Amino acid sequence: MEKTKTINFMAKSSRHRRVEQGVIAVLIACSTLAIFTTIGIIASLIFEAIQFFKFIPITDFLFGLNWSPQTAIREDQIGSGGSFGVLPLITGTFLISAVAMALATPLGLFSAIYLAEYAGPKVRAYIKPLLEILAGIPTVVYGFFAALVIAPFIRMTGSEIGLEVASESALAAGIAMGVMITPLISSLSDDVINSVPQALRDASLGLGATHAETVAKVVLPAALPGIAGSLLLATSRAIGETMIVVMAAGLAAQLTLNPLQAVTTITVQIVTLLTGDQEFDSAKTLSAFALGLMLFLVTLCLNAIAHQIVRHYREQYD
Amino acid sequence: MSKIVESLPNIPEVLPLDPAPQADPAVRVKPLITARNVNVFYGQKQALQNISLEVPANQVTALIGPSGCGKTTFLRCINRMNDLIDICRVEGSIEIGGQDIYHKDVDVVTLRAQVGMVFQKPNPFPKSIFENVAYGPRIHGLAASKAELQDIVEASLEKAGLLAEVHDRMNAPGTSLSGGQQQRLCIARTIAVEPKIILMDEPCSALDPIATARIEELIDELRENYTIIIVTHSMQQAARVSQRTAFFHMGELVEEGATEQIFTAPRDERTQSYITGRIG
Amino acid sequence: MTDDFTIIPTPHTRRRHKSELRFQWYGKAAIIAALGFLVLMIGSIGYKGVGVIYQTKIELDIQLNADAFDPAQLRKADFSGLVKTALRARFPDVKNRRQKRRLYGLVSSDAGFELRKMVEGNPNLIGSTIKIQLTASDDIDTFIKGKIDKNLPESDRRVKDVEINWIEKLQADNSVVQVFNTAFFTSGDSREPELAGILSALVGSFFTLLVCFLLSFPIGVLAAIYLEEFAPKNRWSDLIEININNLAAVPSIVFGLLGLTIFLNTFGLPRSSPLVGGMVLALMTIPTIIIASRASLRAVPPSIREAALSIGATRVQTTFHHVAPLALPGMLTGSIVGMAQALGETAPLIMIGMVAFIVDVPASILEPATALPVQIFLWADSPERAFVERTSAAIIVLLGFLVVMNLGAILLRKKFEQRF
Structure with a gap:
């Protein structure tokens, strides 16, 4: 071969190119896993839920007032079919989430306001990670603490002031859950408050408003969409939370809005229905998937709305 | 437009209250604002050096100079907006109406209610036009009734020359107005609190020439009732709207005097260089 | 114009400053509440769990009579029977069946297994009387760690007076010891809390x-x-x-x-x-x-x-x-x-x-x-x-x-x- 210096702009060997294409194909495959996971979730939930609705009409499920999924042990037993009215579960989930939000909203918001508006950089550097520890603690720990400490405490306090408190009250589970979601609200709201332009604060302070007036009347209204987004995300978290309620809330479905009574939630029922023996041809086992589908759809909607709001808000000030 | 004030040639550090044989009564009144030896530090860096300046009432005083010269810093000292910056330290004294505003008993909220500020970029609150103007009177409890508040808002918008343009859409968001209208809304918002002094930090820098002309006209009208200090980048603007001008350079007050004198017969070389475009 | 310039706050402004302070205080209170909960939760769980480092053992003298063992099949011997005998020997005045069952309950149900391990490890012990530390049952362990209130009425507590009596006697002889709880870190789950590990x-x-x-x-x-x-x-x-x-x-x-x-x-x-x-x-x-x-x-x-x-x-x-x-x-x-x-x-x-x-x-x-x-x-x-x-x-x-x-x-x- 004689050595000539040539300039060649032609592509490298086809083997080389095939390797590159192969690598990219693998990368694409990995990135689509997220889509397949979503499809898998939806498909499996819908498939099993359809099986369930063959046993129980969907209207009975959605509008029934009674939930007691025990299938008969003997054929002649009364109520052998079990009742699958989801409303008591929805009210129970709502009740506990409402207690949690009632606690977490002021705690999270005021923490965020303090961190974003008042705390110096040093205080902030210590307090923020400390608050985030609350979000890193496994929920099973909150559940244990709620059942062991909070619930008996509420019961004792209740009986001292003459109130009837169930030992697995919605209040106890709600309080633990509220503390768990507080850092979620505080860190998201903190970001949102920080992104309110300084010019608005200057305008208000320049008019002689106090800092608190500026925060309450200018900064918070401006940050409201973002804060609403963070509250929605926190609500979705509360609705989908499982371990706290499994350990600290009740099992029996009750249609009540009294936080001192024991209620059960969608997630508690899913766990109860699917631990122990499962028969994938019984309404009892399949009902868990109908509940799961419902849970998935509700949290999906809440998240989608929340993300939309937050994104819209970010664009406004970026 | 601008009132011509005679200058005192050959006397360094001209003070407007010098009992010199001046004809113009505006100059002879006691100054409303007196700054003495003001030094400002951002951390270790000194931003202002020994500024002493007197500002007469009911006139427009322009602060000019190249960017970074400290004119905005000085402006923000007058209503203590610099307090918001943690690392900022102010030395010396600034007296308004004979009272030291850096005295420890001074209430900044009360101070700022009387020393209003208009910012570089129009910054209306994300609220309605009405709410933007009503905000100040509300927090200061200036209106006893809704009707009174309505009157204050309308009067302020009128003074800011905006009422005619917005009277039929008071509930539209303030941010829906054009840039020039937004800035006039901000001026109306400031006036609504009834300040004595209005500080303006390059109020026209974000506006087109027509909107700028409108604001400049407004500034001249406002002079009757308010003492105005305006920071501006534009020497033409300083010449058009102000009676007195102070030239800042590198954190120092180089020269101060009647606008006419500064622009026609500057005493300092640096002022000369700046107005002729050699520095800045 | 100059004279009415005031920088002294009006009563209205003073009220505004007070609400400013209140507002800041809300923020601090929220943070303190959240962190307080964290401290309370970790603290109370830590307080409840730290005792697991130690485990209560009861020291017993056990007679390993040679006739109780078949040398070919050591495993088959009645080890828990030997433990029971030793307990009866320690407290000879316990007669009725219910009391005896309580007595046997001082040690874990696993005590026989512990004895077996010891004998299998050293068959030469057979024929002698040995001292062995047996794991106490969970209730006794809890009691020794001071987590059961002695002053409660007897019917309300898991550990009865008679058991307390025995323990006090054992303690007087220095037969109740607290050792490092290796079982917790080296064994799997168990129905018996004293044997359960992670x-x-x-x-x-x-x-x-x-x-x-x-x-x-x-x-x-x-x-x-x-x-x-x-x-x-x-x-x-x-x-x-x-x-x-x-x-x-x-x-x-x-x-x-x-x-x-x-x-x-x-x-x-x-x-x-x-x-x-x-x-x-x-x-x-x-x-x-x-x-x-x-x-x-x-x-x-x-x-x-x-x-x-x-x-x-x-x-x-x-x-x-x-x-x-x-x-x-x-x-x-x-x-x-x-x-x-x-x-x-x-x-x-x-x-x-x-x-x-x-x-x-x-x-x-x-x-x-x-x-x-x-x-x-x-x-x-x-x-x-x-x-x-x-x-x-x-x-x-x-x-x-x-x-x-x-x-x-x-x-x-x-x-x-x-x-x-």
Whole structure:
């Protein structure tokens, strides 16, 4: 071969190119896993839920007032079919989430306001990670603490002031859950408050408003969409939370809005229905998937709305 | 437009209250604002050096100079907006109406209610036009009734020359107005609190020439009732709207005097260089 | 004009300043409340769990009569009978059956096994009288640790007067000792609190996390590389992005349902196994890893890419030779944080049956196992008082691992913090 210096702009060997294409194909495959996971979730939930609705009409499920999924042990037993009215579960989930939000909203918001508006950089550097520890603690720990400490405490306090408190009250589970979601609200709201332009604060302070007036009347209204987004995300978290309620809330479905009574939630029922023996041809086992589908759809909607709001808000000030 | 004030040639550090044989009564009144030896530090860096300046009432005083010269810093000292910056330290004294505003008993909220500020970029609150103007009177409890508040808002918008343009859409968001209208809304918002002094930090820098002309006209009208200090980048603007001008350079007050004198017969070389475009 | 310039606040302004202070105070109070709850929770669990370090043992003299043993079949001997005899010998005045049963209940039901281990270890002991420390039963252990109030009426407490009497006698002879609780760290679950340990759950968690990491790290990192370095900005990549964000917020129990129907029922993978647990947790962790890895890739300055491309590297070469290595510490940090989250997950593992009663330490990822948080859940559900201590101790261990992992992530980030 004689050595000539040539300039060649032609592509490298086809083997080389095939390797590159192969690598990219693998990368694409990995990135689509997220889509397949979503499809898998939806498909499996819908498939099993359809099986369930063959046993129980969907209207009975959605509008029934009674939930007691025990299938008969003997054929002649009364109520052998079990009742699958989801409303008591929805009210129970709502009740506990409402207690949690009632606690977490002021705690999270005021923490965020303090961190974003008042705390110096040093205080902030210590307090923020400390608050985030609350979000890193496994929920099973909150559940244990709620059942062991909070619930008996509420019961004792209740009986001292003459109130009837169930030992697995919605209040106890709600309080633990509220503390768990507080850092979620505080860190998201903190970001949102920080992104309110300084010019608005200057305008208000320049008019002689106090800092608190500026925060309450200018900064918070401006940050409201973002804060609403963070509250929605926190609500979705509360609705989908499982371990706290499994350990600290009740099992029996009750249609009540009294936080001192024991209620059960969608997630508690899913766990109860699917631990122990499962028969994938019984309404009892399949009902868990109908509940799961419902849970998935509700949290999906809440998240989608929340993300939309937050994104819209970010664009406004970026 | 601008009132011509005679200058005192050959006397360094001209003070407007010098009992010199001046004809113009505006100059002879006691100054409303007196700054003495003001030094400002951002951390270790000194931003202002020994500024002493007197500002007469009911006139427009322009602060000019190249960017970074400290004119905005000085402006923000007058209503203590610099307090918001943690690392900022102010030395010396600034007296308004004979009272030291850096005295420890001074209430900044009360101070700022009387020393209003208009910012570089129009910054209306994300609220309605009405709410933007009503905000100040509300927090200061200036209106006893809704009707009174309505009157204050309308009067302020009128003074800011905006009422005619917005009277039929008071509930539209303030941010829906054009840039020039937004800035006039901000001026109306400031006036609504009834300040004595209005500080303006390059109020026209974000506006087109027509909107700028409108604001400049407004500034001249406002002079009757308010003492105005305006920071501006534009020497033409300083010449058009102000009676007195102070030239800042590198954190120092180089020269101060009647606008006419500064622009026609500057005493300092640096002022000369700046107005002729050699520095800045 | 000058004279009415005032800087003294009016009463109205004073009221405004007061509400300013109140407002600041709300913020402080909220933070104090949240952190106070944290301290209270960790503190009370720590207080309840710290006692697990020690275990109560009762020292007994046991006569190993040679005629009780068949030398060929040592195992068959009635070891618990020997323990019972020794207890009766220690307290000869106990006569009636109910009292005797109480007496035998001083030591754990496992006491005979402990004796057997000792004799099997040294058959020469047969024929002599030996001193042996036997594990006390859970109630006695709890009592010795001072967690049962002696002043309660007898009917309200698990440890009766007669038992207290015996213990006091034993204590007087220095026969009640507290030793380091090795059983808690070296054995699996048990129905008896004094015998229950966390080893099988720890190993189960380890296997589960191992599977989770081996799946989620490569997939997450590669997906992030594609999305950040190669993906065209079109609807398809938007869809992937939306999917990732949504998956990050799907309740964990839903992932459990997915694992149950797809991995167990459709693919027929072994129920309760760390393999399936790790797969489910991987699906949950991948979004976290993708989000962290993308951020870390984004932090690599374009100049590095341009430099590589300008000397003729392909995009794949540029990415894998230059960009990804620089982003690796950030990716690892994100993955450790993701693993820490996975370690605390409970609900999805319950769904796929990792909630079984596991005594033996699992030997592979295909055997039934449980995980530490699930063990906590199981123990928390048990009625025995002594399980409160075990549960709390297991929580301390779990939190300890989380602290170590998160600290590791922080240190890693500090060490490799790139300043481009």
